Amino acid sequence: MRAAAGAFDSVVYRLHPLLSGRFSPARFDDTFELAPEDVELLLEGARWAPSAGNSQPWAFIVGRRGDDVHRRLVTQLAGSSAVWAGDASLLVANLAHVYVAGTDWNHSEFSRYDLGQAVAHMTVQAQAMGLFVRQFRAFDRAGIADSFGVPPHWEVTTMSAVGRAAAGSRRARERRVRRDLLWPPAVQ
Numbered sequence: 001m002r003a004a005a006g007a008f009d010s011v012v013y014r015l016h017p018l019l020s021g022r023f024s025p026a027r028f029d030d031t032f033e034l035a036p037e038d039v040e041l042l043l044e045g046a047r048w049a050p051s052a053g054n055s056q057p058w059a060f061i062v063g064r065r066g067d068d069v070h071r072r073l074v075t076q077l078a079g080s081s082a083v084w085a086g087d088a089s090l091l092v093a094n095l096a097h098v099y100v101a102g103t104d105w106n107h108s109e110f111s112r113y114d115l116g117q118a119v120a121h122m123t124v125q126a127q128a129m130g131l132f133v134r135q136f137r138a139f140d141r142a143g144i145a146d147s148f149g150v151p152p153h154w155e156v157t158t159m160s161a162v163g164r165a166a167a168g169s170r171r172a173r174e175r176r177v178r179r180d181l182l183w184p185p186a187v188q
Contacts, residue, residue, distance in 0.1 A: 020128045023173065024134040025165035027084050032164040034064060034089035039131060042090075042162065045125025049118040052110035057097035058118045059161035061148050061156075065089050065163075072147050073159070078138035081159075085136070088161035093144050096121050115157055126162055134161045 039062060051057060063070030065088065073091040074082070085091060096111040108114075123133040150156055156172045179186045 002012045018124055022123065022127050023085075023132065023165075025132050025163075025168055025169040026171050027166040027169040028087040028089070028132075028161060029164040030065075030087035034068075034080045034088050034163065038131075039064065039090060041166065042122050042125055042131075046118040046122040049114070051114040051117065052108070054113065055097075055108065055110070056118075057108055057111040058115040059095040059097065059154065061093035061144065061150075063091045065091075073139075073144065075148065076140045076143040078140070081136050081138035081161075083133075085134075085159070085161045087163070087166070088134075089131075089160070089163035090162040092122075092162065093139075093148070093156055094160060095150060096155045096157045097153065098155045111156060112155075119158065119160060122160065122162075125140075130164070131162055132165045136161070137168075142158070143185040165186065 023096045043060065043062070046058065046060070047056070049056075049058075061069065061073065062075045065086075070091050073093060074086045074105055077085055094115055096108075098108055098111050098117040119135060121136070134160055137158050138183075144150065144156045145154075
């Protein structure tokens with residue numbers, strides 16, 4: 001069951017505006033340029049995310065619109081994301097460190113979860129800066145790994161587009177009702 005975004009109750013009103021105001025733009029303002037110090041601040045937000053054993057198993061390939069990294073990332077976008085992602089001020093390929101050196105683990109069972117937290121922290125930091133982040137998976141993972149020399153113990157997992165939302169780019173969204181978030185499912 002889903003509830004429309006307009007179906008507010010007292011809990012939604014108490015939710016922090018950085019969370020309740022977050023959305024994934026359908027389009028980005030292609031005239032807005034993100035300053036280098038703003039990129040550093042976004043990465044700092046990700047750096048402070050929690051991780052298993054403080055392993056911080058994430059890395060980012062960061063391209064500002066107009067630079068070579070951004071152009072190379074755009075060439076790896078699938079058709080569905082190429083329509084809008086290239087207009088973002090910043091494209092970020094999100095990498096998970098799936099093999100942990102110095103351990104007997106073949107891979108880190110937590111790395112993707114930890115990367116998700118780092119990207120979530122970056123998303124909240126962007127929101128605090130008046131920016132928006134759209135996270136997506138419509139791109140060629142192997143193409144990015146090859147183009148940027150990502151070693152096999154790292155995984156290109158997702159991408160994020162960051163910038164100002166273009167006018168009219170807010171799409172209607174629905175959220176599952178809270179009771180559907182609990183396990184076991186509630187008896188109707």
